Amino acid sequence: MSAAADDAPVSRRELIRQAATELFAQCGFRGTTIRAIAERAGVDPALVMHYFGSKEKVFSAVIREAMRAETFLPEVLDGTDEDLGRRLLRAFLRRWEDPDTQPLLLVVFRSAMEHPEASRLFREVASGEILLPLADRLETPEPQLRAVALGSLLVGLVSGRYVVRVESLADMTLDAVVDLFGPYAEQMISGRGDVDAPVPGTLRGAPGVGAESAPSGARD
Amino acid sequence: MSAAADDAPVSRRELIRQAATELFAQCGFRGTTIRAIAERAGVDPALVMHYFGSKEKVFSAVIREAMRAETFLPEVLDGTDEDLGRRLLRAFLRRWEDPDTQPLLLVVFRSAMEHPEASRLFREVASGEILLPLADRLETPEPQLRAVALGSLLVGLVSGRYVVRVESLADMTLDAVVDLFGPYAEQMISGRGDVDAPVPGTLRGAPGVGAESAPSGARD
DNA sequence: GTCTATATCGTGATAGAC
DNA sequence: GTCTATCACGATATAGAC
Numbered sequence: 001m002s003a004a005a006d007d008a009p010v011s012r013r014e015l016i017r018q019a020a021t022e023l024f025a026q027c028g029f030r031g032t033t034i035r036a037i038a039e040r041a042g043v044d045p046a047l048v049m050h051y052f053g054s055k056e057k058v059f060s061a062v063i064r065e066a067m068r069a070e071t072f073l074p075e076v077l078d079g080t081d082e083d084l085g086r087r088l089l090r091a092f093l094r095r096w097e098d099p100d101t102q103p104l105l106l107v108v109f110r111s112a113m114e115h116p117e118a119s120r121l122f123r124e125v126a127s128g129e130i131l132l133p134l135a136d137r138l139e140t141p142e143p144q145l146r147a148v149a150l151g152s153l154l155v156g157l158v159s160g161r162y163v164v165r166v167e168s169l170a171d172m173t174l175d176a177v178v179d180l181f182g183p184y185a186e187q188m189i190s191g192r193g194d195v196d197a198p199v200p201g202t203l204r205g206a207p208g209v210g211a212e213s214a215p216s217g218a219r220d
Numbered sequence: 221m222s223a224a225a226d227d228a229p230v231s232r233r234e235l236i237r238q239a240a241t242e243l244f245a246q247c248g249f250r251g252t253t254i255r256a257i258a259e260r261a262g263v264d265p266a267l268v269m270h271y272f273g274s275k276e277k278v279f280s281a282v283i284r285e286a287m288r289a290e291t292f293l294p295e296v297l298d299g300t301d302e303d304l305g306r307r308l309l310r311a312f313l314r315r316w317e318d319p320d321t322q323p324l325l326l327v328v329f330r331s332a333m334e335h336p337e338a339s340r341l342f343r344e345v346a347s348g349e350i351l352l353p354l355a356d357r358l359e360t361p362e363p364q365l366r367a368v369a370l371g372s373l374l375v376g377l378v379s380g381r382y383v384v385r386v387e388s389l390a391d392m393t394l395d396a397v398v399d400l401f402g403p404y405a406e407q408m409i410s411g412r413g414d415v416d417a418p419v420p421g422t423l424r425g426a427p428g429v430g431a432e433s434a435p436s437g438a439r440d
Numbered sequence: 441g442t443c444t445a446t447a448t449c450g451t452g453a454t455a456g457a458c
Numbered sequence: 459g460t461c462t463a464t465c466a467c468g469a470t471a472t473a474g475a476c
Contacts, residue, residue, distance in 0.1 A: 030248070030250040033451070034452065034453085035452095044460065044461055046453095046454090047461080112384050113330050119385075122386075131388065148380075148386075148389055149418070151386075152389070153372060153373055155375070156372035156374065156375035156376025159379060160346075160375060164342050166342075166346050166351075167343065168351065168368050180365050184369060184373075184407065187407060232441090253469065254471090255469085263442090264442065270441075
C-alpha cells in the first residue's frame with residue numbers, strides 16, 4: 001500500500017516527510033526506523049539522512065508541520081454561544097476523521113506519550129492554542145476550569161476512538177459521537193444543554209445501521 | 221533512587237518485576253531495556269532472562285499483574301445511585317494518586333499507546349471490566365452510552381493529569397479535580413447533578429493554596 | 441541459582457564513489 | 459543528488475563456568 005501522493009510532482013523531501021509522518025503516527029518515535037521511512041517513501045535510507053541530518057530532525061519536521069496545520073479553533077470561536085460546544089466538538093472530530101490530518105494528529109498524540117519533545121509540544125499547544133483561547137472566549141464563570149474539562153473530554157474521546165480503538169467508541173458513526181458527547185460539551189462550557197438521556201440507537205450494534213440515526217440538525 | 225521494597229524479604233523475581241513495572245511505566249516498552257531493569261533491581265541482566273525468558277515475557281508478567289490488581293470497580297458499584305459518579309471518580313483517582321498502584325496503571329495506559337498486546341489488554345479491560353459492569357449497574361436509559369462517555373472523561377482526565385501532565389490539570393489538588401469533574405460524571409451516568417458553575421478557587425494559580433478549597437463533603 | 445563472555449542482529453550515522 | 463559499503467554501538471538472547 002503505497003501512500004505517496006500521485007497527482008502532484010511532490011519533492012522527495014516532502015515524500016519522505018509524509019512517509020515519516022505516517023510511520024511515526026503508527027509506530028511511535030522509537031518504533032520508527034530511518035530504513036522504514038526510506039522504504040515507505042521509495043528512496044534510499046541515506047537520502048533521508050542527507051535531507052534531514054538525523055532521525056530527531058525528521059521527527060521535528062513532522063511535529064512542526066503538525067503544529068502548523070492545527071488551527072481549527074479560530075473559525076469555531078466566532079459565532080453564537082448557543083451551540084458552541086457542539087460546533088467545537090464537530091470541528092475537532094472533522095480533523096480526526098480526515099485521512100489527511102489524522103496522521104498528523106495521531107503522531108503528536110501518540111508521541112506525546114513517549115517522546116519528550118512531543119510531550120512538551122502537546123502541553124504547549126493544548127494550553128496555549130486550545131484551552132486559553134477557548135477560556136478567553138467563554139463568558140461563563142470559571143472559564144479555565146470549563147475549558148480544561150472540555151479538553152479532557154476531547155482527549156478521552158480520541159484516545160478511545162482513534163488511538164486504542166475501544167470497540168464501543170470506534171464503531172460509532174460520527175453523528176452518533178456528536179450526539180452523545182455534544183450535550184456534555186455544551187454543559188461543560190456553557191452550563192446549558194439537555195442531557196436527560198443520550199439519543200438511543202446510535203451504538204452500532206447491529207450491522208447496517210449507518211448515520212441514519214442522527215436526528216440532530218447540527219452541521220459544520 | 222532505589223525503589224526496591226525494603227521491609228519484606230521479597231524474591232529476586234518479584235524484585236525484577238517491580239523494577240520492570242516502574243521502567244515500563246516511565247519509558248514504555250521499547251524504551252525499556254533488560255539491562256536497565258536488571259540495574260534497577262540490583263541484579264545481573266542474565267538473571268532477568270533466566271526468570272522470564274524474554275523481554276516480552278517480562279512485559280506480559282507486568283501487564284498481567286496490573287490487570288489482576290485492577291478491581292476497584294465492584295466496591296464502588298454497591299451503594300446508592302445518588303452520588304455514584306462522584307464516588308466512582310474518587311475511587312478511580314485514589315488509585316492513580318497512590319504511589320503503589322500508579323506505576324501499574326501508567327504502564328498499561330502508556331503501553332496501550334505503543335504496544336499491541338497492551339493495546340488489546342486495555343480494550344478488554346476497559347470494555348469488559350469497567351464499561352460493561354458499570355452499564356449493567358445503571359438504571360438510566362442507554363446505559364452503555366453513558367458508561368462510554370464517563371470512560372472517555374476519565375481517560376482524558378488521567379491523560380492530562382498523570383501522563384502528559386498539562387499544567388492546569390496536573391497542578392490541581394485532588395479535591396479540586398473531584399469538584400470539577402464530579403458533577404459531569406454525575407450528569408453522564410445519572411442525568412443528575414448541578415453543573416451551573418465549577419467551584420471557584422480550585423485552580424492552583426497562587427502558591428500556598430492547598431486542599432482547603434474543597435467544601436464538598438464527598439468522601440470515599 | 442548466579443554471573444561472565446559472547447553470538448547475532450538491527451540501529452543511526454558516516455565516507456566516499458558516481 | 460544518489461547510492462553502496464561500512465562503522466560503532468547497544469539491543470536481545472545464549473552458552474557455559476562456578
